[in-house]
Amino acid sequence: MFSGDTLFEGGPGATGRSYSDFPTILESISNRLATLPADTVVYTGHGDSTTIGDEIIHYDEWVIRGHALPTPPCRPTGRRSSVPQAR
Numbered sequence: 001m002f003s004g005d006t007l008f009e010g011g012p013g014a015t016g017r018s019y020s021d022f023p024t025i026l027e028s029i030s031n032r033l034a035t036l037p038a039d040t041v042v043y044t045g046h047g048d049s050t051t052i053g054d055e056i057i058h059y060d061e062w063v064i065r066g067h068a069l070p071t072p073p074c075r076p077t078g079r080r081s082s083v084p085q086a087r
Contacts, residue, residue: 001033001036001040001041001042001043001052002043003033003042003043003044003045004044004045005020005044005045006025006028006029006033007029007033007042007044007050007055008044008045008047008050009044009047009048009049009050009054009055010055011055011058011061011062012025012026012029012062013025013044013045022066026059026062026063029056029059030059033052033056034052034056034059036052037052037053038051038052038053038056039051039052039053040052040053042055
């Protein structure tokens, strides 16, 4: 399952931007992702993959915390971009 910036290893993401909303992300995780089998692999927008079961057990902690951890940094993939670079 591809989560984009909704769920990362360690919790929800993308909540510190003008176009994101922590309660909406929590609702999506609770109502959609949590219904998937625990062994469902989650491929995140960037960073390491995880499983629903490894993350959902921390849901109550995320609610209590009231905000998400900073989005994990992008990791180089070793692939070259096909977009021409400015010189």
